[in-house]
Amino acid sequence: MALYERPLSFKFDFGPGPCAEGYVKVDPGTRYDPQLGYGFETHARVYGKQRTDVPGGYPGAADPLKQSFCIPLGASFVVDVPGGTYRVKLLAGDALAETVTNVKAGEGRQMLPPVHAAAGQWLEAMFSVVVRGDGRLRLTFTGPAPRINALEIWPANGTLTVFLAGDSTVTDQPESGYPYCGWGQMLPAFFKHDVAVDNHARSGHSSLSFVKEGLLDPIMERIKPGDFLFLQFGHNDEKPDAARRTEPFSTFQGQLKLYLEAARSKQATPVLVTPVHRRYFKEDGTLQDTHGDYITAIRELAAQEAVPLIDLAERSRRLFEQAGVEGTKDDFMWVLPGEFIHFPAGVEDNTHFQERGARRLAAQVAEAIRELQLQPLQMFLR
Known part of the structure; x- marks a missing residue:
C-alpha cells in the first residue's frame, strides 16, 4: 500500500472465530504483506484460540473480542502508517487462564509495564508511540502467557x-x-x-x-x-x-x-x-x-x-x-x-x-x- 493510501486508524480483532463489528480480523496466519499493510512478521510463532465452551460461562462470552485471541510467542505485529505519533490500545485476557503480556515497539522500546490479567479478566492498556523512519509501527509481544485480543491504533500528534x-x-x-x-x-x-x-x-x-x-x-x-x-x-x-x-x-x-x-x-x-x-x-x-x-x-x-x-x-x-x-x-x-x-x-x-x-x-x-x-x-x- 503506497504511503499516501495508508489509513490512519485501525481496529484489529485477533484470533479465530467471528469478527467484531467495525474491526479487521487478524488470525494467527495473517502474515505481513506490503499490499495488505499489516500482519505478523513471516517468522513469527503465533497461535490462536476461541473460548466457546467454558463451564458456567463467563462475562462477555458473547463478545467476539473476548471469545478469541492470538498467543504471540515473541512475535511482532507490523502496521504501515505515516510517520507521526500514535495512540495504541491493547485488549488482553482469557476466560480460563491467567495472562501476562509484555509490549515493545520498534527495536525494543518498553511501552508498558507487564499487562497481568487474572483468569476471566480482560485488561485495556494504552500507550503513545512515535513512528519514524519507514513509517512502520512494529509491536513485539512477549511474556510467560501473552495474549492479544484486540488492538486499536489512531493518530495522536498533539501528544x-x-x-x-x-x-x-x-x-x-x-x-x-x-x-x-x-x-x-x-x-x-x-x-x-x-x-x-x-x-x-x-x-x-x-x-x-x-x-x-x-x-x-x-x-x-x-x-x-x-x-x-x-x-x-x-x-x-x-x-x-x-x-x-x-x-x-x-x-x-x-x-x-x-x-x-x-x-x-x-x-x-x-x-x-x-x-x-x-x-x-x-x-x-x-x-x-x-x-x-x-x-x-x-x-x-x-x-x-x-x-x-x-x-x-x-x-x-x-x-x-x-x-x-x-x-x-x-x-x-x-x-x-x-x-x-x-x-x-x-x-x-x-x-x-x-x-x-x-x-x-x-x-x-x-x-x-x-x-x-x-x-x-x-x-x-x-
Missing part, C-alpha cells in the same frame, strides 16, 4: 513528547545487540498514554558530534510548545578525538547551551541530566568517578540557566554502590559465554547496560521527575 538526546547509555539499542539496552529505551513504560518518548540518542556521540552530524535537526523539526528535551552527554565528550572532545567549563557548557536555546526557541522545556556512572569500584566498595568535571559543569550550567537538573550521576552512584561489585553485573553488560545468543563468547562491559540496569535507571529518571515536580510530566507518570 506531549519527551525528546531524548544523548549517547549509547540512553539510546534504543538494536535487537541484534540484546540484552544491550539504554535507559531511554525503558522510559516509555513509566508514562501513561498522555506522554510519548522520542529517543534520538545515538551511540558514540558527544554534545559536539550530535550537533555537527545533524542529529539535533529532526528534534527541532518535531518539537512543539509544551514538550521536553532531556539531555545526557559526557561519556564521549571525554574522548580525545577532535570530532567529539569538549572541555568541561568551556566548549562542553557552550555546546549544551545550544540545546537549551534551541528548546526554548520552540517554547519547550530543556532538562539537563548528568551522565550515569560507569562500573568501576574502589577497594572500599565505592564507585570511582570517571566523569570528573563534566558532572560539575552540568550542575553549574543548570544553576546558571535555571534549568531542571536530573542528577543521574548521583542517583546511579547510590544505586550501584548499594548493588555492589557483584550485584551490578546484572545491571551492566556482564554476560557469561553462551548466556545470550548474540554474545556466544560472553561480554564484560562496565559502561553499557542490560535490560535490568536500564530499567532501574529509567525508574530513577521517573522518580527524579516526581521529586522535581516537573509538570505536567509528573501527572502522567504511572
